C-alpha cells in the first residue's frame with residue numbers, strides 16, 4: 425500500500441473546499457474491519473459547522489470557474505477524473521476492500537471500474553443528449569420557436585450506502601457534476617475511504633475547489649440529517665433503506681427540494697422449467713450471494729417451476745456449499761463477510777426467525793467456523809431456505825444478506841402473482857429459453873429492472889431505479905441528466 429494511503433486510511437478526514445480537514449467537532453468514530461473486527465483507523469464526524477462550510481463552498485463554486493466553464497471543458501475534466509481513478513486503481517481497490525471486506529476479484533471487476541465508468545458515461549451523455557424544440561404556428565403566420573435549455577440545479581446533497589460505496593456514490597456524483605452542479609457527499613459511516621480518496625483525485629485533476637465536498641458522519645443528529653435539512657441544498661439524491669428515504673423526504677419537503685430515491689428491495693427470481701439450468705444456477709448464485717448478498721438487486725425470493733424444483737434446489741445447494749469464505753486478498757475467496765457486527769446480528773436474527781416461521785434449512789443458517797484471525801469478523805454462512813409461507817416475515821422483509829428462499833410454482837400466472845406480492849418493486853430475474861414468454865412475463869412484474877437470462881448486466885444508458893417502496897425516479901442515461909438539471913423552455917416569437 426502506498427505510504428500516503430496508509431496514513432489516509434488511518435484517519436479519514438472531511439474534504440471541504442479542496443482541502444482535507446478534521447473539522448471542528450472534535451468527534452471521531454472508529455472504522456472497523458468487517459473481516460477481523462479490528463480497528464482500521466478513525467473517521468472524523470462532521471456536524472452542522474462542517475456541513476455549513478461544505479454547502480457554502482459548493483455554492484461559491486457554482487459562481488466560480490465551474491459555473492461558467494464550457495460544457496466540453498467540464499466533460500474533459502470528468503474524463504480526466506475517470507482516468508485518474510484508473511491510474512490509482514490499486515489505491516481505490518485497497519481502500520474499498522479495507523472498508524468492505526469484499527473479495528478483491530469482485531471489487532476489481534465491479535466496484536472500481538464502475539467508479540471510473542460512472543464519470544465517463546455522463547461526460548459523454550451531457551454533450552450528446554439533445555433537449556427539445558417545437559415550432560408553434562401563430563395567427564400572423566410567422567410562428568414561434570420553442571427550445572429547451574438544461575441548466576444545473578445547484579448544490580446537490582449526495583447520501584450514499586455502504587454496499588457498493590464507490591460505485592453508488594459516483595453513480596450520483598458523475599451525472600451531478602456533468603450537469604454543472606456542485607455536490608456535498610455524505611458517504612456511509614461504514615465505508616468512508618474511497619469517497620475520501622476521490623477528493624485527492626479531484627485536486628490532482630484540477631476540478632475547481634468547492635465542486636466536490638465530503639463530510640463524514642452518521643444520519644440522525646449528524647452530518648446526514650444536517651445536510652438534507654440544509655436550506656442551501658437544492659436537491660437530494662439518496663440510496664439506502666426505504667425507511668431512511670422516508671425520513672429524508674420529510675426533510676426535503678421544506679423548501680420543496682426534489683429527491684431521487686434508490687431504496688430497498690425483496691426481489692424475485694423466476695425459473696421456468698424450460699430455463700437453461702446451468703445459466704439459472706450460475707445467475708442465481710450471483711444474484712443471491714454476490715457481495716455477501718448485500719446487493720439491492722439481489723434475489724432473496726426464488727420461484728421455481730415445480731417439475732425442476734428438486735433439481736434446482738439440489739444444484740443451488742451444491743453451488744453454495746462450494747463457496748469459500750475468506751479474506752479479500754485470497755484469490756480463492758468467493759464470499760467475504762457482511763459489513764458490520766450490527767448487520768450480522770440483523771441477518772442472524774432473520775436466520776433464526778426463518779426457522780421459527782417453519783423454514784427448512786437446505787444449507788447454512790448459522791455462522792461459519794473461521795480461522796482465529798477472522799473470528800472477530802461479521803461472517804455468516806450462505807443460506808438457502810425452503811418451506812416458508814408467502815406471509816412469513818422472511819418472505820416480506822428485506823434481509824440484505826447471503827440468503828434466499830426457494831418455493832415452487834405451477835403456472836405462469838401464479839409466478840407473476842407471487843413475484844408481485846411485495847411492497848417493493850426494484851428488480852427481477854427471469855430464466856426461460858422461451859423468449860416470447862420472457863417478454864410477456866417481464867413487463868408484468870411491477871419492478872424498475874427486469875433481467876431475462878441474466879442478472880446485473882448493466883448498460884449505463886438505461887433507466888435504473890425502483891417502483892413502489894423501492895424508490896422514486898430513475899438514475900442512468902438521460903434520466904440522470906434530467907434529475908440533475910433544471911429545464912427552461914424558451915419561446916421566441918418569429
Ligand SMILES: NC(=O)c1ccc[n+]([C@@H]2O[C@H](COP(=O)([O-])OP(=O)(O)OC[C@H]3O[C@@H](n4cnc5c(N)ncnc54)[C@H](O)[C@@H]3O)[C@@H](O)[C@H]2O)c1
Nearest residue numbers: 584585586611612643644648649664665668686687688720
Ligand atoms: N435501490 C438501490 O439502488 C440501492 C442500492 C444499494 C443499497 N440499497 C439499499 O440500501 C440499504 C443498505 O444500505 P444502508 O444500510 O447504508 O442504508 P441506510 O439507509 O442505513 O443508510 C444509507 C445512508 O443514509 C445515511 N442516513 C441514515 N439516516 C439518515 C438520515 N436521517 N438523514 C440523512 N442521512 C441518513 C447513512 O448514514 C448512509 O450514508 C438496503 O436497504 C439496500 O436495499 C438500495
Ligand SMILES: O=C/C=C/C=C(\O)C(=O)O
Nearest residue numbers: 587595718719720721882
Ligand atoms: O445494491 C444495489 C446496486 C445498485 C447498482 C447500481 O446502481 C448500478 O449498477 O448502477
